[in-house]
Amino acid sequence: MLVTIFFVKDSLVKSNVSEAQNSLLTFNTIVANQVAPFITNIDNEYTFKYVDELIKQNSLEYGSRTLILNNSNEVLVDSYNVLKGTHLNNVEIENAVNGLKTSNIYIFQKDYLLYAAVPIVDRDNIVGTIFMSIDANNIFDKINKFMDKLFIIFSMAIPVSIFISIWFADIISKPIEKLTVSVKTITLGKYDTKVEIQGSDEIGELGKAFNLMTTKLYQVEERRKKFVSNVSHELRTPMTSMKIVSDTLLSSPNWDEAIYREFMLDINTEIDRLNKIIDSLLYLVRVEKDELELNYSITYVNYLLEWVIKTLNPIAHKKQIKLTLTVNNKIQIHLDQEKMQQCLLNIIGNAVKYTPEEGSVTVELEETYDWIIIKVTDTGIGIPEKDLPFIFDRFYRVDEARARKTGGTGLGLAIAQQIIQLHQGTISVKSELGNGTEVSITLPKK
Ligand SMILES: Nc1ncnc2c1ncn2[C@@H]1O[C@H](COP(=O)(O)OP(=O)(O)O)[C@@H](O)[C@H]1O
Numbered sequence: 501m502l503v504t505i506f507f508v509k510d511s512l513v514k515s516n517v518s519e520a521q522n523s524l525l526t527f528n529t530i531v532a533n534q535v536a537p538f539i540t541n542i543d544n545e546y547t548f549k550y551v552d553e554l555i556k557q558n559s560l561e562y563g564s565r566t567l568i569l570n571n572s573n574e575v576l577v578d579s580y581n582v583l584k585g586t587h588l589n590n591v592e593i594e595n596a597v598n599g600l601k602t603s604n605i606y607i608f609q610k611d612y613l614l615y616a617a618v619p620i621v622d623r624d625n626i627v628g629t630i631f632m633s634i635d636a637n638n639i640f641d642k643i644n645k646f647m648d649k650l651f652i653i654f655s656m657a658i659p660v661s662i663f664i665s666i667w668f669a670d671i672i673s674k675p676i677e678k679l680t681v682s683v684k685t686i687t688l689g690k691y692d693t694k695v696e697i698q699g700s701d702e703i704g705e706l707g708k709a710f711n712l713m714t715t716k717l718y719q720v721e722e723r724r725k726k727f728v729s730n731v732s733h734e735l736r737t738p739m740t741s742m743k744i745v746s747d748t749l750l751s752s753p754n755w756d757e758a759i760y761r762e763f764m765l766d767i768n769t770e771i772d773r774l775n776k777i778i779d780s781l782l783y784l785v786r787v788e789k790d791e792l793e794l795n796y797s798i799t800y801v802n803y804l805l806e807w808v809i810k811t812l813n814p815i816a817h818k819k820q821i822k823l824t825l826t827v828n829n830k831i832q833i834h835l836d837q838e839k840m841q842q843c844l845l846n847i848i849g850n851a852v853k854y855t856p857e858e859g860s861v862t863v864e865l866e867e868t869y870d871w872i873i874i875k876v877t878d879t880g881i882g883i884p885e886k887d888l889p890f891i892f893d894r895f896y897r898v899d900e901a902r903a904r905k906t907g908g909t910g911l912g913l914a915i916a917q918q919i920i921q922l923h924q925g926t927i928s929v930k931s932e933l934g935n936g937t938e939v940s941i942t943l944p945k946k
């Protein structure tokens with residue numbers, strides 16, 4: 501605002517003064533032309549009277565003081581009747597003697613005066629100078645009045661803009677303050693913190709993103725807690741049975757060797773079980789960590805399935821389960837062979853494991869334009885509907901007692917799902933209790 505005031509005033513002064521100067525010079529020139537024919541004859545009493553009268557009338561009308569000087573700067577006519585006969589010199593008069601028209605503004609004790617002088621030319625000869633001065637205070641009065649108004653407007657605008665600024669700052673900073681408080685709450689461990697920020701502007705979006713983040717954080721934290729408690733539980737079960745067995749053995753020195761052997765066998769089995777859990781856990785952790793490091797190679801999925809089936813055949817054979825593979829085409833896609841093998845081993849292994857003797861397990865390989873589909877169908881015990889949503893969870897097993905007998909860890913499907921997701925595929929399960937289960941895997945060809 502100050503800069504505006506400064507520049508407005510400056511340019512107003514410049515333009516108004518130069519306008520006044522131009523108009524004074526024009527008027528001066530007109531009067532000069534009127535008096536020009538009479539100057540050489542000014543000594544004549546009647547001529548002087550005529551010129552004097554003309555000058556006084558014009559000056560009265562214009563509000564100026566007018567002097568006529570001869571070439572030696574002697575005042576011939578003064579509209580104020582004061583300076584007649586004296587010699588006068590200044591820049592403007594000097595310029596006029598040299599044939600130039602000039603006008604300047606002066607300040608005498610706070611009073612502005614405009615000077616202008618033009619040469620009087622009679623038949624191509626400079627015969628004198630006509631000099632005018634005029635009060636220029638009105639120019640500045642006008643400008644000052646205008647500036648005062650501008651100043652009042654600005655003075656009113658300043659509090660208004662301060663008020664608006666504070667208001668806006670408040671609108672912007674309030675939600676940020678809220679966010680800060682929530683971030684601090686989160687650092688204290690309250691992961692389900694939500695902020696209430698309305699609106700669809702950037703800050704509103706930030707609030708939404710923040711809430712989404714805290715939801716995720718909360719879920720991750722819950723999963724972590726559950727995972728830790730599951731791991732502890734899973735590790736403790738074999739430990740407890742080993743403890744019972746060894747306590748029993750230690751309680752008496754007189755056990756038969758046969759009983760020793762039997763109990764040691766139990767301990768050995770539990771150790772194997774522990775090892776299996778730890779191996780699976782480590783594998784799961786590795787698969788989750790490997791997220792961006794899939795070791796892709798172009799692979800025939802049909803051969804991969806043949807290998808898995810060959811590996812599982814002895815177990816299937818022992819249970820007299822018919823394990824068949826149906827492949828229409830050889831299909832090649834990019835995948836991480838080692839991980840996909842593990843994944844298929846877990847899923848087809850489950851089918852064999854959870855199918856009673858003399859049942860059958862069928863593996864089919866199909867393809868669409870974009871996808872390949874692997875379907876594993878068994879005639880096994882099936883999964884109750886209420887358990888279906890959880891079977892991919894770590895350590896989840898449908899029937900704890902039964903599962904323990906079959907020797908699982910509850911990690912097989914979690915690992916399989918992780919691997920499929922890393923390959924941008926999907927896995928789904930349909931099952932009917934007592935009738936069998938169908939697991940479908942889809943993998944993108946590209
Ligand atoms: N083909 C299947 N038929 C019946 N139940 C199954 C099948 N596959 C998985 N399940 C159930 O899902 C649970 C989780 O499977 P998984 O993660 O492989 O663990 P596990 O080590 O017990 O096999 C199993 O304990 C079992 O109850």
Ligand SMILES: [Mg+2]
Nearest residue numbers: 850908912913
């Ligand atoms: Mg399994």
